Amino acid sequence: MKSTEEMTDDRVPPTSRSRSHAVAATGVLCLLAFCGSRIMVGPSRDAGSWDVTAAVDGWADESSCIDCHDQPSEFAQTGHAKTLRPVSHPDSVKLLTHLAALDAAQAEGTKIVHDQDDLYAVNESDGLQRQLKLDWCFGSGTHACTWVSAIPDSHGNTDVLEFRWTWFASIGDFGITPGQPETRGNSPVSALGLLFDGPKARRCFSCHATVVPVSDGRIEQAHIHPGVTCQRCHGPRAKHVQTEGDYHPQGWGSVGRMEAVRRCAVCHRLSEEHEPEEIVPGNASIVRFQPVGLLQSACFMKSEMRCTTCHDPHRPMDQQDSLRIQQCIQCHDSKIDGHTTCGAGETDNCLGCHMPKVKMNFPVEFTDHWIRVPSEQTRHEP
């Protein structure tokens, strides 16, 4: 029995019935659309949009940058541009072939083997032959080159095995990779290198590449854009290229000083990533992280300087003005009254005392960016 609220069909005019059907259909369609949108889009955010390097879309072909900009002409020679290369890169192959001449590597039975297009690190010892396929060469060679193998774990996520031997520019030869034991182990992993788990592997690639697509923990090797290139700093620029420059999102020129330093520090490290007791002058372990020392410097705190004050990231280091004192004398010119000048009487070699090169416990030197008046307490121990 129907409710008294309802009329029987024969008392409802046809036009009224069709109108009510239309209303019902519209209402239901709207509900379905709303429900569908909630299911498809949902409240969750696209994980790919979180990490700049993992962004899926928006990347331009960087060969088109030079059409309008001069900077890319020299950029290819910079350390940033060459900081990650496939192992098959001619420079990488050339370096690896020198490993065969290293006595220490020979002593422990390690050599490099070419197999068609692949390169393998092979260790023959204890009656076994352990073999590791190398995939990438990390480092431009300005300081060093270290090779890695991207190996899947049981779920297909990407781990990295860092090769045991590193080529160091300062000695022109190979040495044990920093952080690895002096004596090799017995397993294929420990005989040939050191294993980095997934999160660490991703971190490695994200600082040496511009695009690092990650899908459920697996780094999509084929789609890595190696090297810290134009869009790593300037962001995805597909729309900028498509509009021939009409679309010009906020660039480095418009970010504040601290934000600019922070962006460099994504890879060159922030002081927040260290324990407070580590951030002391004379601690050699923080020298390689330039922003850590720079932000402690009086020069930084009392001026408007930023990383790009001394460094032009578009040009190779050996062509940088930072090797000279041009920036120092902006505030420390002996010819200008009121400027603080060197107590030791130096006028053209500021860096030697105030930003010395510090030798690490491996054959690499880094410039100490904690600009300060050196003292016995804060001088770095060799």
Add this chain to the structure above:
Amino acid sequence: MRFRLHPDRYLWWVASLLLVLSTESYWFDRSAQVIAPLHNCLLSIGNAWQVPLAAWGPIEASEAWPFWAFAICVSIVTAITARRMSLTNHAVLGVMLLIGISLSLKPDQLLSALCVLAACRIAAVKQTSLSTAKFATTMFVFGFSVVTTLEFGLVALILLGTAVSQLQNRSDAVGIEQQRRFPIVAALLAAGLALAAVFHDEFAAALFRPVNWLWRDTSRMPSMQFLSGAPQDMIASGLLGVVMLVTVCQLLKCENTTITKKLLALILAAIGLGCGRYSAVTAIAICELNRKDALPHSQVSSKLWIPCSCVLVAVLQWTWLLAINGTSDIGGSSQNRLVDTTLWRFQGPVMITNRDQASDWQTAACRDRFPLLLGDRWDADSDQVGEHTAATHDLLEGLREFYLRTDGTAGGYNAFLKQHKPVAIVVDSRSLAAIRQLSVDPTWRVMSIDSRRTIFGRSDTSDTGPQTRRADNLFMQMEWPRPHVNMQLDGTLALGTADDSRAVGMVLTAMRLPYAALRILPDDDSRETARVRTWCYLELAHRSIRHTGQPSLLDQYRAVVRLRQLSNSVLTPQRERENIRRALASLQDTHIRTDVPNGLTHSVSEPERIVRFALQNGHSGDTLASCEMITPSSVGQFYRCLLSSNDDRLEDVRAGLQTALGASGFPARLREEALFYCGCLELELRNAEVARRFFAQGHEIDADSRFSALRLQYLSQMTSK
């Protein structure tokens, strides 16, 4: 009209009761939190609206009911609504409504459902005047909902909407007196609500809970999504969705339904379809709004087949669950289902990555000791919710250190954790990828595992360090048992039902502890246990490749065969098929390899090469024929045992291997490998001492063999102090 208890009411109730009980194995013992707990989250607004009854001392101790009591109440509510729906509308809709509500209504929604049902029933009472009694009842229902639930906004919406609708519908019948009275009543009510909002800042936020989820960040609450969760939950949501759509369609088509009522139905449907949490309650409301007159008794009797079919559905549900999960501890004790965190000797803030699990930490025992950074009250979120969500994302993705996000903000969970200093991070035990990532964090270690949550704590503090070390020792002992070491599970591991054990097993496998996982699996042949076992064998197979550069034929064969079987099963979801594909690819990866260099290779016959290849790639086929061609026969038997390792009992496989080993002609080149497999089988069979002997024997025979690295690791773990 006299109220008559028709027999079919019992059938409806029984069907619903059976379905509700099927959602919880330990229904006899488990408690259900019916009243929303007090809210004291650190990143929430400080003066969030609290359910007044929850703050009343005598009630606080009884905010949780026995699950069976909750089930009885829910099934009554469900039966009432579903029965009427099926008798006056369409039988199928009633059945769908019964199944949907029974499977999806949560304990904290019971009182809301009761209030909503009462509100709709009040609205449906046919009176010619807006009587004082009806008004008083309406106020009582609303007041009751304010005092006992957080969903009083929904009740207010229904009461207001139906009141306006009735006014519109009886515009000719209602006298001038009633027409004049309604605006006054409405104004008084509005003034009351406004006053409440003035006295308590967050009353309005709580009042608008049914809609403010639209613009609040609820991304870390999966229950807010419609059609989300386990397959059972998705089926329930889907059924409720269909019922709501059909009922709304009927309401919209009806000429004599007021525009207000139609609008109310649309709003309720949008709430129910847009937010999974409200599906059950809004379905009840919409069906009651479309309430029609009851059928005569004679017609009811002829429709007994409907409740009977509901009972049949419930029985089928129980049958299905028992078939999939094996014999569970039905009606047993629930004490061991969740790790008792009150046993821990520290306290401090807790960060949960699945905000739906907030209720675990808001019991009277936990609330003050372990305040949450953020709970499940989206209406009480402060502007720090975005930061919490972002940090949760980074945790689940393993993004520890500082990185730049596309919106220019700083990513990396380490900074967030340093700032807010939680003592524990709670990850949903189903988030295996996240657990795997976080388990390799240098600072955070697993403190406890149960089927619902995996809890991490800092290993470098005096608060949580001892518990992390206790957990580490337990897991290591489970993976590589050492002699004379007792295992204390309290406060670290909770296994509960067979289903719980399997869930914990998957977590241990994700942590790369497959032997520990195999140790706790129930001893049954259920599909779910077989599935977990498959992932354990994958982990074992990959471990051999990773640490020795070559596959363990025993583990590789079982892993590949089982993975393929799992992938081919129609019950395997597409997502898992993709994971299986990646897993199989990882087993075939050749980045790491170990060989015997040229000149040292032992002569291996062609049949033996074929068999080894087949074992490595999971092909059985006509491999047994090749085994027959291998000489000596002990070697053929060795390989036959390996080929049968997937089908035969482990004890039989072990016995076969030992027989082959003991045969006089068994070659020395295979002896060390066979001893390694025997040791692994003994580990699986929980005979640690025997396993140690096999590994030690293998080491004596050939200390530098291809399996030496892994064997040495096992021996060092099993003999360490």
